[in-house]
Amino acid sequence: VILTVTLNLALDITYWVDRLNVAGTNRVRDAREQVGGKGVNVARILTALDVPVLATGFCGGAVGRRVAEDLLSSGIEQALVEAEGETRRCVAIVAGDGTVTEVTEPGPEIQETDWNRFLEAWRSLLENRPIRVVVLSGSLPPGLRDDAYAELCADADRRGIPAILDTSGPALTAGLRGRPAVVKPNRAELVEAVGISMDSTAEPAAWLPSLEALRKAGARSVVASFGSDGLVALTGEGAWHAMTPAVEGNPVGAGDAVAAALARGELDAASWPERLVEAAALSCASVAGSTAGTFDPLVFERTLRHVALSELSP
Amino acid sequence: VILTVTLNLALDITYWVDRLNVAGTNRVRDAREQVGGKGVNVARILTALDVPVLATGFCGGAVGRRVAEDLLSSGIEQALVEAEGETRRCVAIVAGDGTVTEVTEPGPEIQETDWNRFLEAWRSLLENRPIRVVVLSGSLPPGLRDDAYAELCADADRRGIPAILDTSGPALTAGLRGRPAVVKPNRAELVEAVGISMDSTAEPAAWLPSLEALRKAGARSVVASFGSDGLVALTGEGAWHAMTPAVEGNPVGAGDAVAAALARGELDAASWPERLVEAAALSCASVAGSTAGTFDPLVFERTLRHVALSELSP
Numbered sequence: 001v002i003l004t005v006t007l008n009l010a011l012d013i014t015y016w017v018d019r020l021n022v023a024g025t026n027r028v029r030d031a032r033e034q035v036g037g038k039g040v041n042v043a044r045i046l047t048a049l050d051v052p053v054l055a056t057g058f059c060g061g062a063v064g065r066r067v068a069e070d071l072l073s074s075g076i077e078q079a080l081v082e083a084e085g086e087t088r089r090c091v092a093i094v095a096g097d098g099t100v101t102e103v104t105e106p107g108p109e110i111q112e113t114d115w116n117r118f119l120e121a122w123r124s125l126l127e128n129r130p131i132r133v134v135v136l137s138g139s140l141p142p143g144l145r146d147d148a149y150a151e152l153c154a155d156a157d158r159r160g161i162p163a164i165l166d167t168s169g170p171a172l173t174a175g176l177r178g179r180p181a182v183v184k185p186n187r188a189e190l191v192e193a194v195g196i197s198m199d200s201t202a203e204p205a206a207w208l209p210s211l212e213a214l215r216k217a218g219a220r221s222v223v224a225s226f227g228s229d230g231l232v233a234l235t236g237e238g239a240w241h242a243m244t245p246a247v248e249g250n251p252v253g254a255g256d257a258v259a260a261a262l263a264r265g266e267l268d269a270a271s272w273p274e275r276l277v278e279a280a281a282l283s284c285a286s287v288a289g290s291t292a293g294t295f296d297p298l299v300f301e302r303t304l305r306h307v308a309l310s311e312l313s314p
Numbered sequence: 315v316i317l318t319v320t321l322n323l324a325l326d327i328t329y330w331v332d333r334l335n336v337a338g339t340n341r342v343r344d345a346r347e348q349v350g351g352k353g354v355n356v357a358r359i360l361t362a363l364d365v366p367v368l369a370t371g372f373c374g375g376a377v378g379r380r381v382a383e384d385l386l387s388s389g390i391e392q393a394l395v396e397a398e399g400e401t402r403r404c405v406a407i408v409a410g411d412g413t414v415t416e417v418t419e420p421g422p423e424i425q426e427t428d429w430n431r432f433l434e435a436w437r438s439l440l441e442n443r444p445i446r447v448v449v450l451s452g453s454l455p456p457g458l459r460d461d462a463y464a465e466l467c468a469d470a471d472r473r474g475i476p477a478i479l480d481t482s483g484p485a486l487t488a489g490l491r492g493r494p495a496v497v498k499p500n501r502a503e504l505v506e507a508v509g510i511s512m513d514s515t516a517e518p519a520a521w522l523p524s525l526e527a528l529r530k531a532g533a534r535s536v537v538a539s540f541g542s543d544g545l546v547a548l549t550g551e552g553a554w555h556a557m558t559p560a561v562e563g564n565p566v567g568a569g570d571a572v573a574a575a576l577a578r579g580e581l582d583a584a585s586w587p588e589r590l591v592e593a594a595a596l597s598c599a600s601v602a603g604s605t606a607g608t609f610d611p612l613v614f615e616r617t618l619r620h621v622a623l624s625e626l627s628p
Contacts, residue, residue, distance in 0.1 A: 022334060022336060023413035025416040026418070027418055028420065062376050066376040100337065101334070101338065102338070102340060
């Protein structure tokens with residue numbers, strides 16, 4: 001089983017309006033709500049790939065109950081932990097011209113008692129359920145210390161369970177100290193973590209020193225996702241660049257598809273070249289999918305045969 | 315007990331942002347949510363006036379549960395009826411410059427079974443609880459026939475319980491056929507209902523033919539609220555204009571304060587001049603209050619002595 005951890009779960013509310021009348025009243029033409037957060041996208045993708053998955057994270061209040069209901073109806077097994085505060089909502093207002101205005105709540109203020117309750121539940125899951133891989137995704141809710149992910153990664157590492165960490169900012173840099181098996185920054189997250197700005201036209205190999213910096217800080221492997229420029233990986237076994245054909249669509253959630261593929265690769269003990277080809281193809285298929293957390297299975301199958309994988313010299 | 319009926323209850327969510335970044339991401343600085351809808355404002359005001367009140371309406375889904383919780387914590391006794399659909403949310407995004415952008419959901423699609431369940435609960439309340447006045451406020455949720463209020467007014471009328479109707483459009487014009495004791499349109503609602511446009515500088519007496527048209531269509535009395543131009547009333551006992559001193563503040567909810575005062579006047583069998591003075595003063599005090607459904611008690615007491623009431627010749 002792959003355990004996905006989404007500490008800052010969200011209820012994603014999408015409103016469609018004809019046009020957004022600022023400083024006026026807008027009647028919603030259509031609305032949809034579903035549980036969101038990067039870890040939930042990973043769980044959805046793994047479920048669609050028939051990989052057994054268990055979702056944990058904080059949920060609180062009436063919004064938290066709605067999130068739990070929606071996970072249930074998505075067929076995702078859950079082991080959520082109650083928080084005192086209220087789960088956050090992320091409202092996206094989509095206008096007729098396609099522009100999206102997002103208004104996001106910060107999330108519940110996590111108390112020390114909430115975190116202790118989470119750690120207890122998490123350790124019980126690692127000990128009593130056949131958890132083979134954990135995926136830790138997204139931002140930390142307010143109130144949690146920056147090293148929350150480090151604590152979870154170290155816990156998993158102590159039990160020989162590989163942890164895939166996909167976050168940004170201080171949660172990423174502090175998280176590296178927990179020795180995650182893989183970290184998956186995108187370009188902006190990598191630049192922020194390493195503090196080196198790079199020309200966006202730089203060759204894939206030019207990024208390797210930045211990836212190496214994250215390995216030196218604690219990550220065993222680093223897979224950086226560069227959108228249409230593919231993936232660059234640096235592992236104990238070598239360095240690679242995986243490039244896919246261009247694809248049209250919505251890039252939101254593509255990074256979560258990469259994390260999902262890397263988690264499945266850990267589960268199957270696949271070789272790094274295999275994992276990277278699958279991650280690149282699933283990322284493309286996610287861009288072609290209708291929303292974050294979905295992918296187009298035909299694009300996935302087709303792209304698997306067209307990923308150009310090249311080994312880099314570190 | 316005054317029974318307030320809010321068929322289209324709402325969860326009002328207010329988000330404060332520094333500035334609204336259209337087509338971008340906005341982090342919420344502060345958020346508040348509370349149950350809303352015009353009838354809830356009436357119930358809040360009556361509760362603050364120490365008048366016993368009971369609130370009914372449809373609630374559904376997770377948002378409906380949140381609405382019920384919030385009514386409970388506001389100390390308002392409730393007799394809500396479950397609907398299949400989900401209670402609507404009204405999101406107000408307040409920017410640092412004070413502009414408010416509202417995004418409102420339409421409300422649950424009311425099924426015939428929902429409506430029958432409501433009618434049964436409503437009739438049971440009228441028969442088994444000491445309901446002395448009913449106040450019917452706001453828009454009808456989708457799926458309900460325009461004459462829903464007419465049915466409720468006729469029910470109340472049959473039992474000798476006066477109904478105060480505060481709505482607009484087809485729900486108002488169809489509702490008149492139920493012979494409500496009082497209808498309380500504002501200027502725009504009156505113009506829409508009667509189909510006569512008036513010069514906004516018209517003398518109060520010039521509006522009396524429009525009020526008379528609503529009486530001919532079924533209303534026993536009409537109290538029209540004209541904002542800073544005061545109230546104009548046409549009843550079986552005469553016609554009046556109640557004028558108050560100017561007051562600074564937020565006019566949202568002032569009409570609900572008028573409806574609350576008229577309901578209390580019915581309960582106390584106060585004379586029309588007494589009711590109108592109280593309604594005008596409470597309306598001013600509501601404008602001076604912090605939000606819709608609240609009023610400033612000092613402004614209320616002071617304004618009671620400064621309402622200029624003049625009798626009009628119909």
